[in-house]
Amino acid sequence: MPKTIVEINEKIREGKAVVVTAEEIIDIAREKGAKKAAQEVDVVTTGTFSPMCSSGAYFNIGHSKPRIKLGGGRTYLNDVLAYTGLGATDLFLGANALPDDDPRNRIHPGEFNYGGGHVIEELVTGRDVRLVATAYGTDCYPRRRLETWINIKDINQATLFNIRNAYQNYNVAANLSDKTIYTYMGILKPRLGNASYSSAGQLSPLFNDPYYKTIGIGTRIFLGGGTGLIAWQGTQHNPDVPRTEKGVPKSGAGTLATIGDLKQMNPRWLVGTSMLGYGCTLTVGVGVPIPILSEEILQYTVVTDKDIVAPVVDYSEAYPQRQPDILGEVSYAELKSGKIKVKGKDVPTASMSSYPRAVEIANTLKEWIQSGKFLLTEPVEPLPGVASGIILKPLNERPIEY
Amino acid sequence: MAVSKRIVLRFPRRLVERPIIYRLVKDYDLEFNILKASITPEEEGVLVLELKGDQKEYDKGINFLIKTGVKIQSLSQDVTRNEARCTNCGACITICPTGAFELEPRTRYVIFDNEKCIACGLCIKACPPRAMEVHF
Numbered sequence: 001m002p003k004t005i006v007e008i009n010e011k012i013r014e015g016k017a018v019v020v021t022a023e024e025i026i027d028i029a030r031e032k033g034a035k036k037a038a039q040e041v042d043v044v045t046t047g048t049f050s051p052m053c054s055s056g057a058y059f060n061i062g063h064s065k066p067r068i069k070l071g072g073g074r075t076y077l078n079d080v081l082a083y084t085g086l087g088a089t090d091l092f093l094g095a096n097a098l099p100d101d102d103p104r105n106r107i108h109p110g111e112f113n114y115g116g117g118h119v120i121e122e123l124v125t126g127r128d129v130r131l132v133a134t135a136y137g138t139d140c141y142p143r144r145r146l147e148t149w150i151n152i153k154d155i156n157q158a159t160l161f162n163i164r165n166a167y168q169n170y171n172v173a174a175n176l177s178d179k180t181i182y183t184y185m186g187i188l189k190p191r192l193g194n195a196s197y198s199s200a201g202q203l204s205p206l207f208n209d210p211y212y213k214t215i216g217i218g219t220r221i222f223l224g225g226g227t228g229l230i231a232w233q234g235t236q237h238n239p240d241v242p243r244t245e246k247g248v249p250k251s252g253a254g255t256l257a258t259i260g261d262l263k264q265m266n267p268r269w270l271v272g273t274s275m276l277g278y279g280c281t282l283t284v285g286v287g288v289p290i291p292i293l294s295e296e297i298l299q300y301t302v303v304t305d306k307d308i309v310a311p312v313v314d315y316s317e318a319y320p321q322r323q324p325d326i327l328g329e330v331s332y333a334e335l336k337s338g339k340i341k342v343k344g345k346d347v348p349t350a351s352m353s354s355y356p357r358a359v360e361i362a363n364t365l366k367e368w369i370q371s372g373k374f375l376l377t378e379p380v381e382p383l384p385g386v387a388s389g390i391i392l393k394p395l396n397e398r399p400i401e402y
Numbered sequence: 403m404a405v406s407k408r409i410v411l412r413f414p415r416r417l418v419e420r421p422i423i424y425r426l427v428k429d430y431d432l433e434f435n436i437l438k439a440s441i442t443p444e445e446e447g448v449l450v451l452e453l454k455g456d457q458k459e460y461d462k463g464i465n466f467l468i469k470t471g472v473k474i475q476s477l478s479q480d481v482t483r484n485e486a487r488c489t490n491c492g493a494c495i496t497i498c499p500t501g502a503f504e505l506e507p508r509t510r511y512v513i514f515d516n517e518k519c520i521a522c523g524l525c526i527k528a529c530p531p532r533a534m535e536v537h538f
Contacts (some may be wrong), residue, residue, distance in 0.1 A: 049489065051530060111527055186493045187528050194496035271489060273530040283489060283531065338505065352530070354491040355510040 002294045008042045009375045017042045019369045021362035022203045022290075022301055029302040038298035043369055043376065046205040047222070047287040047361030050198050050353035051273045053184065054164035054235060055282040056094040057120050057262055060156040061131065063089055064148075068133060069141035075133040076100075077119045077150075084133075088141055092161075093119060095282035108277060109182040115280025118272030120160070123152045124224070125267045158262040160224055160270070164234035166286045168206030168254040169310055172197045172330060172349075174342060177316035182277020186352055188315055195312060195340055195347045200358035201305045201332035205288035206254045208301045210247040211386065212239070214290050216379025221258065222287030222365045225269035227374065228260025230288075233383050238392035248303060250329065251311050254383060258286060269361070283354075287361040289369060291376050305332035312342055322394065406454040408437070408477035408520065413447035417471055423449070430463035431455055437477075437520040450477060450521050480537050481521050483514045487533035497528040 011017040018041050020028060025044050029037040061070075069088040076082065079099035083092040097116035104110050123129055128149040137144045152158050173185035174195040181188045185196040201207065209215045219230040234255025241253045269285030292298050311326040318325050330340045336355075339346050368374035384390050413422070418441065426432045432455035439449050453460065467474060490512045494503045502518035503525070505511070525534045 050491075109527075113532065186530070187497055189496070196493070196496075271487075271531050274527075274532055275530060276527045283491075336510070348496045350494070350496040351492045354489045356490045359509075 003042070003292065005291050005293070005376050005378045008291050011042055012369055012372055012375055015370070015372055017369060019043045019045060019366045021359070021366055022046045022208045022303075023359065023362065025298070025301050026202065026304055029298065034295055034298055034302070038292055038295040041292050041298065044208060044290045044292060044298075044301040045287060045362040045365040045369070046203055046208050046290065047285070047358040047365065048166055048200040048204045048353060049269070049285045049357035049361060050200070050283060051184070051275070051281045052162060052165045052284040052286075053096055053281045055120075055160070055162035055284050056092055056116065057123075057158060057160045058086075058090060058092045059158050061089050061091065061150055062154075062156055064143060064146055066143045067141045068135050068143035068146050069138055070133050070135060073133060073135035075131065077129050077131055078114070078122065079130075079132075080114070080116050080119050095120065096279050098280060105277060110277055110279075112274045112276070112278065112280045115272070115274075117280050117282030120262070120282055121267050121270055121272040123158060124262060124265050124270050126152060152263055160228065160258070160260050160262045160265065161231070162258045162284060164236060164255045165258045165284060166205050166234070166256045166288070167199070167252055168204070168210070169249050169308070170198050170252050171313040171319070172310050172335065172340070173315045173319070174312055174327060174347060175316045176314045176327075181316050182275075183315050184275050184278045184281075185315065186350065187276060192342055192345050192347050195335075195342065195349045196352055197310060197332075197335045197349060198352035199308075199310070199332065200353055200355055201308055201336065202303055203355070203358045203362055205286060206256070207248060207303055207308055209288075209290050209297070210243070210249065210300055210303075212254060212383040213297060213300070214293065214379070215256075215288055216382045218377055218380040219288060220374070220377040221289070222285065222361055222368075223258050223260040223265070224262070224285055225266025226260055226264035228258050229377075230256050230379075230383075231259040232257040236392055237384060237390060239384060239386045239388060239390060244307065244309065246303065246307055247300065248308050250309050256286070256383075285357065285361050287365040289365055289374075289376055305336055308332045310335070312340070403457040404455065405457045405460050406452065407460075408450070408452050408517075410475045410477055410480055410521070411447075411449045411451060411467065412473040412475070413449070414471055415445045418445060418447045420470075422467070422470060422472065423451075425466065426453070426463045430459040430466070432459060432463050438522065452520075477516070477519065477521055481516055481519045482535050482537070484533045484535055487531045488512070488529075489531055489533075491530065493530055494525045494528055494534065497524050499524065
């Protein structure tokens, strides 16, 4: 008998909802059978904790006296450049932003010890952040310079707005060349010295709802230790990729844009991150509840690491040159065993995504729902699916002639 | 009884030019393997050694070092993990040349065995949240 989100919310309010994690559901469905499990379980919780580069936050800092128009000027938060192409006191800070005087990769590999992701972490921690702005001055906004401490508790809005989170599957990165390379997938040793992956696998949100049948725009989620919403499809959302029989995409596919009030988040789940030789980013915790509306939905949530495969890609040549070739496909069960076989060689694996933290997110979300403080939402619109016609386009350059 | 220990030696400026390690070999029959050596801007020498030999001779050798004015510290006190910053992602695992990081198979927590650590420092910058710290 299919359930509705309204019915599940009623059970949550009464404290009677049966909530399990995407890890726990695997054994439950195996023991009880899918049909019975679908009747008994109301919600399956997922989680992922990984560097997610297209993350950021926007702020309204309030009007100074006299007023200053930050828009069109330059504003720094702890020396990190924020985006000011907005109204007078609005700012956007991207996780990858760097201080002007960071040496980048001038001495390779650059360390990237501090950037936008770290500023977001400091704000969430409650630390004062130094704002330095220059502006051009207008009749109504005469001020040209502002230097002040700001604190998250004093500013009007601090909103985490990540335009691409929770990638549904991702490349496994390796290095075929003769030298060490420094990538967003970590340090890759020469001649297939290691391989790096970045997904929570069976716990990851979109692997548990591969066709986006319950996860949609307006879905309430765990975001950065607080609650947030799915705002839109994420950038590079690409649902129509080759899938396994069970519907699991065999390479990067769906993504989520997420939004939430930064003021109620927690630095344990928003960690400023440095990728040697690559840049700064933010490690973000995301957890999505999946309402078990039918046996079909339940079947998707019992996905295991064995069912999920990812492409192994050479990041010394194929990736940077945008060549389509892959070195093979491996399952997350193999990846998590500690080594995979690539071109006949045993290659040790490491993860960029924290599985213990993903488990903790799924458990936290489970507790929130069990305690009645987190209700499910009905999506206001679905995410674009396989038949949406969305394809991931490369940039085809057109030379500009002068 | 034979022992093998990893230690950090700090040589004050006045000792940097004396052949102290040679005496450990010659007088106490100790075997050594240099894991790291550097001279700080204050011209203090820092040497990370693996030192092997008979327990009695080892103790005598250490006594000799102390009397000479060398400061000794166990290596395991020098590389530490900031547990509050570590996210247990595991990025360090394939970077460490001595396998000092290992996954606990059930929970997938990353275990840091500082007995295996040679303080090479590779994990410091490879750690995305910068949780590894070296205190030389």
